Amino acid sequence: MSQHFDILPVIMNQTKTFTMISQGCRLNHAESAVIRQALNAKGLSEVGMEHDPDIVIVNTCTVTENGDKDTIRLVRKINRTCTQPAIALVGCQSQMQSQQLSDLQNVKWVIGNANKSQIAPIILNESKGIYVEKIASTPFSQGYSSFDPSHCRVNLKIQDGCDFYCSFCVIPFARGPARSRDWDDIMADAQGLCNMGVKEIVLTGINLGTYANQGHDFYDVLEALLRQSPSTRIRISSIEPTTVDTRLIELWQTYPNFCRYLHLPIQSGNDTILNKMRRRYTRSMYDDFITEIKRAVPNICIGTDVIVGFPGETDGLFEDTYQYLSRAPIDYFHVFRYSERTMAHSRKFPNSVPSADIQSRSQRLRDLHTQKWQAFMKAQSNTIQTVLFEQKKKGVWVGKTQQFVPVYTTSDRSLKNTLHPVKLVYEPSTLQMIGELV
Numbered sequence: 001m002s003q004h005f006d007i008l009p010v011i012m013n014q015t016k017t018f019t020m021i022s023q024g025c026r027l028n029h030a031e032s033a034v035i036r037q038a039l040n041a042k043g044l045s046e047v048g049m050e051h052d053p054d055i056v057i058v059n060t061c062t063v064t065e066n067g068d069k070d071t072i073r074l075v076r077k078i079n080r081t082c083t084q085p086a087i088a089l090v091g092c093q094s095q096m097q098s099q100q101l102s103d104l105q106n107v108k109w110v111i112g113n114a115n116k117s118q119i120a121p122i123i124l125n126e127s128k129g130i131y132v133e134k135i136a137s138t139p140f141s142q143g144y145s146s147f148d149p150s151h152c153r154v155n156l157k158i159q160d161g162c163d164f165y166c167s168f169c170v171i172p173f174a175r176g177p178a179r180s181r182d183w184d185d186i187m188a189d190a191q192g193l194c195n196m197g198v199k200e201i202v203l204t205g206i207n208l209g210t211y212a213n214q215g216h217d218f219y220d221v222l223e224a225l226l227r228q229s230p231s232t233r234i235r236i237s238s239i240e241p242t243t244v245d246t247r248l249i250e251l252w253q254t255y256p257n258f259c260r261y262l263h264l265p266i267q268s269g270n271d272t273i274l275n276k277m278r279r280r281y282t283r284s285m286y287d288d289f290i291t292e293i294k295r296a297v298p299n300i301c302i303g304t305d306v307i308v309g310f311p312g313e314t315d316g317l318f319e320d321t322y323q324y325l326s327r328a329p330i331d332y333f334h335v336f337r338y339s340e341r342t343m344a345h346s347r348k349f350p351n352s353v354p355s356a357d358i359q360s361r362s363q364r365l366r367d368l369h370t371q372k373w374q375a376f377m378k379a380q381s382n383t384i385q386t387v388l389f390e391q392k393k394k395g396v397w398v399g400k401t402q403q404f405v406p407v408y409t410t411s412d413r414s415l416k417n418t419l420h421p422v423k424l425v426y427e428p429s430t431l432q433m434i435g436e437l438v
């Protein structure tokens with residue numbers, strides 16, 4: 001029976017095409033790469049939406065209200081662009097809002113996070129339906145390599161879910177409890193990626209620092225990869241404060257392939273708001289940590305996320321955040337407007353902030369971000385950094401330094417997927433970093 005199930009769809013669907021669209025975070029993109037491989041292995045081929053695919057898969061995000069609205073807009077666009085699409089909505093929003101999503105035009109499958117790894121058999125089985133189950137807390141294996149041929153930088157998923165329940169966040173509901181990828185599965189996948197010539201691996205998860213499997217913690221994963229693949233850069237994606245400590249410094253000092261980059265979401269610079277957000281640190285704890293890292297690791301880039309307009313954020317409390325961020329050793333930030341989510345605890349909080357205030361506060365923070373990022377770029381100017389070149393755009397090669405600074409370089413030879421030492425020159429008129437190959 002299982003043999004019949006595996007073989008028949010390949011024959012029936014060998015000419016079927018699909019388009020994959022990923023919304024949201026780096027983890028979603030990592031999972032999309034795995035889904036692509038699962039579908040390719042079953043004989044489906046990926047095409048752009050302009051080629052009128054048979055199936056369109058949207059890997060959804062529900063972290064903000066805008067993410068939810070984007071899915072609805074996207075489904076409308078797919079229906080306008082494609083002749084007779086069968087649409088699969090997978091991921092976080094599917095986990096949370098399966099019934100509403102299944103009512104959208106031409107949505108054939110709604111597949112939650114627990115069932116994401118089964119997407120190929122579900123799609124090939126072709127029965128319309130909702131495939132959403134409770135997410136277990138057991139360790140997981142991935143089944144396919146993380147390799148993504150469309151990108152030079154590969155996201156390696158090592159963890160999923162979160163048990164922290166910050167009051168504004170629905171991710172623990174959408175992604176389930178914290179769980180870790182099997183240690184041996186990670187090591188084999190990483191080794192395979194290095195053998196394929198991957199130049200940069202980004203460790204990815206929802207709450208990376210809580211990794212625990214077979215007696216190994218996050219530092220064990222990091223150190224094993226840094227040691228086993230000295231010619232591959234290793235980068236950590238966003239990681240929660242309090243889940244990492246100054247042991248990272250030793251790794252930066254020991255391994256030149258450990259990217260000098262740390263994205264540590266602060267969310268607010270005011271202790272009253274941090275407390276209401278149920279974050280597990282105070283501003284001074286956060287500040288002590290990043291100050292120590294900046295002191296010990298020259299040239300590191302530290303970035304953060306900030307939420308603006310959390311309930312009860314008065315002008316004075318916002319000003320406290322603003323003043324802290326102006327003087328903090330933080331080089332860039334992503335600004336998010338507070339978004340009320342149905343399952344989030346903060347939905348019940350009084351004193352919501354008027355949207356005009358959220359708008360003006362966000363703008364002030366975005367301007368501050370621009371100033372700080374330009375200052376960081378200027379400080380990098382006239383230094384020599386190694387750049388991983390990824391693609392040629394309008395005749396110019398574009399790549400990133402370890403600090404994630406975009407660099408633009410002219411060269412007649414192909415630089416794709418190569419690491420090159422480059423002299424950086426900041427160009428204030430275009431706000432761009434120009435790279436001269438050395």
Ligand code: SF4
Pocket residue numbers: 162163164165166169170171172206207240
């Ligand atoms: S740590 Fe907080 S913000 Fe991050 S995923 Fe968990 S609950 Fe959400």
